[in-house]
Amino acid sequence: MAKKKPVMTVDGEIQISYKWSLGKAGERFFTELRDNKKIMGTRCRQCGRILVPPRIFCEECFVEDMEWVEVKPQGTLLTFGDSYFSTDGKRLKEPWMLGIVRLEGSNGGLIHFIGESSPEDLKIGMRMEAVFKKKPEGNIMDILYFRPLKD
Amino acid sequence: MPKKVAIVGVGMQKFEFCKNETVEEMIFDVTRNALENSRLSKDDIDAVVFGSAVDAFCGIHNSDKVAIDASAGLLKPTMRNSTSGSTAISTPILGYTHVASGLYDLVLVVCFEKMSENESAQAVFNTVYDEAFVRPIGLNVPIQCSLEAREYLNRYGLTERQMAKVSVKNRGNALSNPYAQLPMKLTVDDVLASPCLSWPVKLMDTAPVTDGARALILASEDVVRELDDDPVWVKGVGRGADSVWFMGRSNKALGRLDYAYLAAEQAYEMAGIRNPMADIDYAEVYDPFTYKEMQHCEALGLCPEGGAGRMIDEGISLKEGDLPVNASGGLQGEGNPIGAGMSRLCWCYLQVKGQAGACQVPKDVNTAVANGWGGMYQYNAVMVIGRD
Numbered sequence: 001m002a003k004k005k006p007v008m009t010v011d012g013e014i015q016i017s018y019k020w021s022l023g024k025a026g027e028r029f030f031t032e033l034r035d036n037k038k039i040m041g042t043r044c045r046q047c048g049r050i051l052v053p054p055r056i057f058c059e060e061c062f063v064e065d066m067e068w069v070e071v072k073p074q075g076t077l078l079t080f081g082d083s084y085f086s087t088d089g090k091r092l093k094e095p096w097m098l099g100i101v102r103l104e105g106s107n108g109g110l111i112h113f114i115g116e117s118s119p120e121d122l123k124i125g126m127r128m129e130a131v132f133k134k135k136p137e138g139n140i141m142d143i144l145y146f147r148p149l150k151d
Numbered sequence: 152m153p154k155k156v157a158i159v160g161v162g163m164q165k166f167e168f169c170k171n172e173t174v175e176e177m178i179f180d181v182t183r184n185a186l187e188n189s190r191l192s193k194d195d196i197d198a199v200v201f202g203s204a205v206d207a208f209c210g211i212h213n214s215d216k217v218a219i220d221a222s223a224g225l226l227k228p229t230m231r232n233s234t235s236g237s238t239a240i241s242t243p244i245l246g247y248t249h250v251a252s253g254l255y256d257l258v259l260v261v262c263f264e265k266m267s268e269n270e271s272a273q274a275v276f277n278t279v280y281d282e283a284f285v286r287p288i289g290l291n292v293p294i295q296c297s298l299e300a301r302e303y304l305n306r307y308g309l310t311e312r313q314m315a316k317v318s319v320k321n322r323g324n325a326l327s328n329p330y331a332q333l334p335m336k337l338t339v340d341d342v343l344a345s346p347c348l349s350w351p352v353k354l355m356d357t358a359p360v361t362d363g364a365r366a367l368i369l370a371s372e373d374v375v376r377e378l379d380d381d382p383v384w385v386k387g388v389g390r391g392a393d394s395v396w397f398m399g400r401s402n403k404a405l406g407r408l409d410y411a412y413l414a415a416e417q418a419y420e421m422a423g424i425r426n427p428m429a430d431i432d433y434a435e436v437y438d439p440f441t442y443k444e445m446q447h448c449e450a451l452g453l454c455p456e457g458g459a460g461r462m463i464d465e466g467i468s469l470k471e472g473d474l475p476v477n478a479s480g481g482l483q484g485e486g487n488p489i490g491a492g493m494s495r496l497c498w499c500y501l502q503v504k505g506q507a508g509a510c511q512v513p514k515d516v517n518t519a520v521a522n523g524w525g526g527m528y529q530y531n532a533v534m535v536i537g538r539d
Binding site: 004008108109 | 169170
């Protein structure tokens with residue numbers, strides 16, 4: 001096949017920093033996570049669903065009738081992924097793992113790193129627990145990762 | 152009563168990596184091609200709708216403004232639509248509503264995406280996720296799809312081998328498509344041996360990064376007979392959108408696309424289709440990853456729920472099969488310029504018209520269905536087209 005003529009380009013970049021507000025629900029969630037190592041959800045008083053991540057309204061009942069509840073830092077692995085490529089598409093020697101964990105006592109959960117295990121150790125439906133950072137800062141990385149629950 | 156709406160022509164161009172044309176030049180190319188194929192000129196077009204998914208791919212924010220001159224839109228009503236990957240079908244649905252409403256007789260729809268010019272398409276994808284809960288974890292599309300595919304295979308007992316067969320079929324079909332980026336003659340073992348991106352998704356289960364555009368022209372029943380004595384009508388449209396909070400929403404079963412089943416039900420009800428397996432002659436379904444073709448065949452009722460593995464095993468979706476799927480090569484073989492996945496609908500049109508060239512399937516095609524998918528396991532859009 002004939003080699004394609006290189007495309008003539010002009011180079012540039014878009015580099016813009018942001019400060020995103022965490023919002024009414026996010027502020028409470030990340031404050032409790034930072035100060036008390038607690039994972040909080042909001043319970044809809046109409047349908048009883050406990051939302052994690054918490055929100056100030058229930059999208060199904062469409063009401064702002066919520067109360068704050070603590071949920072357990074343990075739950076069920078709904079699914080997981082192990083990837084050999086970094087977020088920006090670079091090849092890795094060792095895979096990194098993400099999972100979605102439904103937290104006990106809630107109808108929701110978190111997507112987070114999976115640690116202290118290899119893909120072969122994991123199974124959909126197994127129980128997991130959160131491992132917290134020693135010096136929390138008020139962001140989602142205050143949970144370092146989830147690991148298989150040790151009895 | 153909505154007016155009946157027909158597709159009267161499509162505009163095609165080659166899908167490739169690193170096109171030398173600008174976004175504007177790509178749009179001009181497919182617009183001119185669609186006008187020629189419909190025997191129309193710029194001034195005949197009443198209004199234009201554009202679709203593209205994520206501006207950061209091409210690095211031009213509000214990229215719709217680039218499309219105005221090149222899409223016959225100069226000094227006309229124009230509007231941009233964006234629903235992630237489902238832009239591919241929600242944009243022609245927006246065009247359909249423009250005409251069905253009676254406001255316009257001839258509407259041009261153009262979808263485009265230029266994905267090769269950024270440093271990393273996957274780094275762009277990371278910016279579509281929630282900033283506080285998801286983005287810091289470093290999620291990108293291959294691992295997003297790994298989460299979904301693992302749950303899907305586990306739920307229905309499907310296999311990597313069945314996924315691989317979809318890649319072999321679609322890349323093989325693309326050998327007959329002059330616009331295709333990645334035609335390949337592969338074996339199942341080639342696919343299974345290709346580098347694992349994120350289990351169960353291998354490199355050869357994944358559509359490439361692509362630059363490209365597609366256009367089509369929609370006409371109202373009032374003017375279509377002057378243009379085409381055998382019109383291909385838009386028979387049904389449907390859309391579904393689920394919550395972005397996939398970890399909290401009621402349907403957490405990523406393997407079952409409730410929102411896609413809903414979109415299909417709407418489109419089939421409007422089209423009067425009760426049994427899609429019997430009533431649909433041909434399908435082009437959204438297949439950025441091989442398992443997505445399988446999920447979409449199920450949601451569109453082209454096989455029973457959980458039956459997509461059997462569908463590919465039994466050869467039903469092959470070009471010569473009873474219900475061919477993606478005889479063009481799909482996104483796997485033709486390329487995947489996200490919004491320009493409208494190509495799926497363009498190929499349905501070409502199949503119904505008998506103009507699909509070497510991709511034409513060896514059976515009568517009167518009714519065809521196309522879909523688009525996108526977002527955080529969220530959006531689906533479906534369109535059914537066909538003869539009276």
